[in-house]
Amino acid sequence: MAATTPQRIIAHFDLDAFFVSVERLFNPAYIGVPLIVGGKERGVVSTCSYEARQYGVHSAMPIQQAKRLCPNGIFIGGNRAAYSHYSRMVTQIIADKAPLFEKASIDEFYIDLTGMERFFDPFQWTIDLRQQIINETKLPISFGMSTNKMVAKIATDAAKPNGYLQVPFGMEKEFLAPLAVGKIPGVGKNTQQTLESIGIKTIRQIAETPVALLEKVIGKYGVELWHKAHGKHEGIVAPYHEAKSISTERTFEENVLDLDRLMAELVTMTERVGYELRQEDKMAGCIAVKIRYPNFDTNSRQIAVPYTCYDDEIIPIAKELFHQLYKKNQPVRLLGIRLSELTNHAQQTNLFYNTEKKTDLYKAIDDLKNKFGKLAVKRGGGKN
Template sequence: MQKDKHIIHMDQDAFFVSVEVRKNPGLIGKPVIIGGSSDRGVVASCSYEARKFGVHSAMPARMAKQLCPHAVFLRGNMDEYSKASHEITDILKERVPLIEKASIDEHYIDMTGMDRFHGCMKYAHELRATVIRETGLPISFGLSVNKTVSKMATNECKPNGELNIEYPGVVPFLNPLSIRKIPGLGEKTFIKLSDMGIKKIETLSQVPIDHMTALLGKNGLSLLQKSKGIDFSPVIPYSEAKSIGTQSTFKSDSIDIVMIGNLLTAMVMDIAFQLREQKKLCACITLTIRYSDFEDVTRQASIPYTALDSVLIAKAKELFRQLFQKRKLIRLVGVRLSNLVTGYEQIDLYSQSEEQYSLYQALDKIRHRFGSKSIAIASTMNINL
C-alpha cells in the first residue's frame, strides 16, 4: 500500500438533479427523477429523496412511477449538464497540480508531495467550498492513499460530505463494508461471491490468491488487492486531446452526396461503438474534408456528452453541410471524437425509450461477439471503410 500518497476523489452529488435544482430551487427536498418523462423512458438520474423509494438510474420509468408516484419527472438537458461539468473541471484545473476527469461528474486529484506546503485535507476542504461557492452545486470528496479507497470514502460520505481515510485506517475502514462497495465489482461477480458466503470486504481479503484467480482470472486478483486497500493505478492527467477517429479515402474522387452521407453514417457508427466499448463519452466532434486538389477543410463542434450513434451521426452530417460549400470533388472524409470521459451508463438515457436503450445494448453485444462490422443499417451495407 502506498502510504505516502494523497489522492482526492471529488464527486458531484446527484449531478443531473443538482443542475436542475440550481435552475429551479423549488425542487429542493423533493423526489426528482430525470429521464422518466414517459412510461417507455429510462431513468437517467434521481435525487436522494427518490432513491429512498428504491428508484435508481437505468430503471424503466414505469417502475420508477410505481415506486415513487409523487416524484417530479423531468426530461433533462444534457447540454446544461455538460456545461456544468466543464465549469467544475475548469475550477479544479486552475487550483491543483494533477487532475484526472474520470467521468462527467467526478475527478481524481493527486496532491502527493503537496502536504509539505498545504495540509491536504484542509486544501481539499477549501477546493470543495470553492466549487460550491462558484457553481452553486453540491459536491463530496474522499481523501486517501489511492484512487480506490478515496472513491469508496466519497461514496460513504455522500451526499454533501467529506472524509479522510489515512493510511493506518484503510483496512479498518474497508473491512466492515459490503463487497458491493468495491468499484468495478459487477452484479454477476457480486452474486457469485455472495453465493460462496463472501459478502464483506474483510472476508474477501482473506481468500487465497490462487482461489481468486481460478474463480475470476485477472479480475479476481484486482478485486483481492482492492479489498486490501491496494491500488497502484495513477491519476492520469486530464487532456482535451484524448480522441478516437477514422477517415476514408475514396477510390475515385466523388461528389455523390448520398454516398458520402451513408459513408459518414457508417464511420460514426464504427467509432461510436469503439467509444462505448471503452466506456467513454465524448464532448466534441470534428469533421475533415479533403478535396481533389488536396485542400483540407475542418470544422468541429462542442456537443453534450454522448456516445449515441444517432446524436453523433446527425452532428457529423450537419458539419458536412456547413463545410461542403464548393462544387469540388472530394477525395477523403474523416471524423474524430474528442474530449473523452468515462460514462457509458449515462449515454443520453433521458432522451431514449427503454426499447431504444435495449436496442443499442443488443446491437453492441452482437458487434462485441462477431465484430464491429457484423451489423449495420441498410443504407451503409455497400460502404467499405
C-alpha cells in the same frame, strides 16, 4: 530518511445526485421533494434525490417500480444539454487548478496530487477546490482523499451527501473493514451472493479469508478482491488531456466532386466511429469534421455537443459541420471525422444511454456489425 516511492495522494470528486441537483437550479419547486430523473414509462431511474431514496428508489430501477414505491414523487425526463453544460463547467474549474486529473464520467473526477505536499497542503487545497466548485456552480459535490483511486472513491461514497473525507496513509484497511463487500467498485450482485454463500458480508471478512479460498470460490478475481480488501489498488489517474479520440478518415483514389457521394461517405464514416464509441462504452462531447482539397489545403471544424453515442444524433451535426466547411464546387481529396471529449458511461448516465428503445436498437445494430469483424477505425491522441 531512506528514499522510498512517494506516497500517492489521490482525490476523487463526485457531484451529488447530479441530474437532480441541476434540475433544482432551474426549478426551486424540486427542492426538498422526492424527485426522480429518468426515461419515460419504460425507462429506468437515472438519478433520484435523497428524499426519493428514503422510499427505496435507486438508480437503474425501472420507472414503474419507482412509481409504486414513491407514488407522490415528481418524475421528469431530464435535460441532457443542461447536464452536459454543468459537467463541462466543473471540468473547466478542475482543469484550471489541478496538476493532473481524469474525468471518469460526466460527474466524477480523480485528481492526482502526489508530490504536491512539498508546495501546499493537498487536503486543504482539495477542500478549497470543492468550495470553489460549489460557489461557481451552486451544485453539491463530495470528495474522498486517500492513497489510491479505489479507497478515494469509497471515501467519497461515505462522505456523501455534500461532504468530504480523508483516509490517511496506513488507515486504508481499517477504513474499509466494516463496510459491506458491495462497496468495492466492481463487486456486483452475483459476486456479493457468492461471497455471502460462504459467510462473507464485510470487507474485513474478505481480508481475513485465505486468498486461495477466494480464488477457489470466485476465480481469478478473488485474488484482486483480496488485495482490494487490504486497501491496495494500483490504478493510475489517466490524464484528461490525453483522453482518447476516435476518428476515421478517407483519402479518395480520385478527388470527389459529387456532393451526394461525399455525404454518403460522411454518413458511413460517422456510423463507423459511432459504433466504435459504443463498443468502448463511451460517449462523445465533441464532434469534428475535416476536409482536404487537392492542393492539400485542409480545413476542420469542431463543435461541443451534449454527450451522446447515437448515430442519429451525430450524423446531422457532422453534416452541418461539413456544410459550414465545404467550399462549393471544389473537389475533395480527403474527408475525416473525429469524436473527442470522450467520457465513460457511468451508472448514473444511463439517461444518456437508455432513452426508450434506442439502446436495444443500437445493440441489435452493433451485434450485427460485430459479426462482420473489424472496421477501419483508428483511435488516437486526437491531434488532427
